[in-house]
Amino acid sequence: MTFDEVLADLQAQAKTTKHAETGLWVAAQLRSRIEAGKLKPGSKLAEEALCEALGVSRNTLREAFTALHAEHIVTRIPNRGVFVAHPTADDVREIYRVRRFLEPAAVLWAGDTSMERLSGIIKAARAAAAEGDISGMASANQDFHRAIVDRAGSERLNSLMDQVLAEMRLVFHSMAANPAFHEPYVEDNAKIVELLEAGNLAAAADFLAAYLDRAEAQLLAAVER
Amino acid sequence: MTFDEVLADLQAQAKTTKHAETGLWVAAQLRSRIEAGKLKPGSKLAEEALCEALGVSRNTLREAFTALHAEHIVTRIPNRGVFVAHPTADDVREIYRVRRFLEPAAVLWAGDTSMERLSGIIKAARAAAAEGDISGMASANQDFHRAIVDRAGSERLNSLMDQVLAEMRLVFHSMAANPAFHEPYVEDNAKIVELLEAGNLAAAADFLAAYLDRAEAQLLAAVER
DNA sequence: AAACCGACGATTGTTCAACAATCTCGCGAC
DNA sequence: GTCGCGAGATTGTTGAACAATCGTCGGTTT
Numbered sequence: 468m469t470f471d472e473v474l475a476d477l478q479a480q481a482k483t484t485k486h487a488e489t490g491l492w493v494a495a496q497l498r499s500r501i502e503a504g505k506l507k508p509g510s511k512l513a514e515e516a517l518c519e520a521l522g523v524s525r526n527t528l529r530e531a532f533t534a535l536h537a538e539h540i541v542t543r544i545p546n547r548g549v550f551v552a553h554p555t556a557d558d559v560r561e562i563y564r565v566r567r568f569l570e571p572a573a574v575l576w577a578g579d580t581s582m583e584r585l586s587g588i589i590k591a592a593r594a595a596a597a598e599g600d601i602s603g604m605a606s607a608n609q610d611f612h613r614a615i616v617d618r619a620g621s622e623r624l625n626s627l628m629d630q631v632l633a634e635m636r637l638v639f640h641s642m643a644a645n646p647a648f649h650e651p652y653v654e655d656n657a658k659i660v661e662l663l664e665a666g667n668l669a670a671a672a673d674f675l676a677a678y679l680d681r682a683e684a685q686l687l688a689a690v691e692r
Numbered sequence: 693m694t695f696d697e698v699l700a701d702l703q704a705q706a707k708t709t710k711h712a713e714t715g716l717w718v719a720a721q722l723r724s725r726i727e728a729g730k731l732k733p734g735s736k737l738a739e740e741a742l743c744e745a746l747g748v749s750r751n752t753l754r755e756a757f758t759a760l761h762a763e764h765i766v767t768r769i770p771n772r773g774v775f776v777a778h779p780t781a782d783d784v785r786e787i788y789r790v791r792r793f794l795e796p797a798a799v800l801w802a803g804d805t806s807m808e809r810l811s812g813i814i815k816a817a818r819a820a821a822a823e824g825d826i827s828g829m830a831s832a833n834q835d836f837h838r839a840i841v842d843r844a845g846s847e848r849l850n851s852l853m854d855q856v857l858a859e860m861r862l863v864f865h866s867m868a869a870n871p872a873f874h875e876p877y878v879e880d881n882a883k884i885v886e887l888l889e890a891g892n893l894a895a896a897a898d899f900l901a902a903y904l905d906r907a908e909a910q911l912l913a914a915v916e917r
Numbered sequence: 918a919a920a921c922c923g924a925c926g927a928t929t930g931t932t933c934a935a936c937a938a939t940c941t942c943g944c945g946a947c
Numbered sequence: 948g949t950c951g952c953g954a955g956a957t958t959g960t961t962g963a964a965c966a967a968t969c970g971t972c973g974g975t976t977t
Binding site: 526530533534537561564565567568569571572573576619620621622623624627630631 | 751755758759762786789790792793794796797798801844845846847848849852855856
């Protein structure tokens with residue numbers, strides 16, 4: 468999708484929707500379009516055009532920009548404007564540094580374990596895999612890791628994980644997506660659930676850590692090209 | 693310190709200091725005064741008075757407010773204004789939920805270990821304890837836990853930990869501070885460094901986890917009064 | 918012909934003042 | 948004594964203005 472098409476899209480939204488907290492609403496609109504891949508990494512987000520399209524003032528738009536900037540979704544270059552973030556190899560390393568801590572820790576030390584949710588996600592992932600639904604597998608995978616961290620029951624860890632997963636989506640959008648990328652992870656996730664159900668937390672955490680290392684290496688190879 | 697006194701203080705700062713990034717500068721001014729305890733939890737931060745004192749527009753002040761709000765340092769009540777955050781028992785539980793994950797994980801899985809920094813902090817803490825320097829012990833303690841997480845080498849985990857520690861300072865300000873609170877932790881921290889130096893990571897992590905549980909219980913008892 | 922240099926136009930950074938929406942407080946009626 | 952209502956005050960949001968910076972397009976120099 469080109470920037471102009473997104474503009475028209477946003478303009479349509481602006482007329483139909485009420486905005487309670489305008490700044491947050493604008494941020495949400497942009498976030499969803501960036502994460503859906505409609506605004507590609509590197510795109511410039513011109514202020515005036517977006518203001519007009521959304522029907523908000525520059526002031527409000529800039530408030531949304533600061534929120535998105537804090538989430539690492541956009542990059543600000545002083546006096547140049549804001550751009551959809553374009554994750555570098557270092558960003559990928561940072562993402563996995565966080566995930567290597569959060570996810571194994573959540574597996575090992577989570578208190579209450581609601582397994583139904585995890586098995587439900589595995590089921591959905593297998594269904595998507597069966598019919599070759601790439602985006603279905605991708606979102607099931609994100610749901611899975613989100614649910615792993617959610618076991619910790621911490622709002623802040625959840626929001627950190629959400630940010631990291633959002634940046635992961637940007638990574639996928641910024642490289643030529645290998646369609647088969649997510650396929651092997653469906654069964655890896657299933658194995659983790661198995662180990663968890665068997666109560667073998669240490670094995671689950673180890674397997675997850677190795678899995679994350681592998682994924683990081685794979686993504687780094689793809690990004691550094 | 694009363695709100696009016698802080699106002700006069702800010703006004704003095706406003707005349708002498710240059711502000712490069714005005715919004716961030718205002719946020720920093722307020723942050724430092726809140727963390728120093730000059731603005732007590734629950735205080736209302738009136739917009740007009742602060743604008744005048746700092747010599748900035750309401751718009752700029754509100755930009756600072758959103759930054760402080762994202763850090764959980766202030767609370768926003770719609771159409772009511774912003775207040776210095778007043779941590780509840782649930783907030784304390786959330787803080788320790790995060791720390792129980794981050795710190796033991798950092799102990800167990802940190803790659804490069806620069807021990808000199810940790811032992812330096814222990815030394816400073818012991819010096820402060822020797823001369824009964826309460827705030828010296830408090831800040832050494834914060835430095836210690838900050839350094840533990842820093843071993844992970846992740847910018848995002850560091851900033852999460854910084855936020856949590858800032859909220860911890862608010863907790864201390866919102867309750868009648870027990871002067872002897874930090875004293876026993878000086879030697880607890882020292883023991884963790886010992887275990888780390890001996891390469892016994894698992895024991896260090898276990899000890900740290902138990903230590904955090906104890907501190908949480910202690911703070912909860914103090915807050916729920 | 919290629920490279921350097923300066924003025925112009927465009928975009929962003931920052932501030933201000935005004936208007937609309939909502940809340941608080943005090944007064945009067947029941 | 949309690950409820951409802953209106954005036955005053957405070958916050959939410961916007962639009963416009965001005966300053967600062969960057970990219971581009973000529974023109975000049977070597």
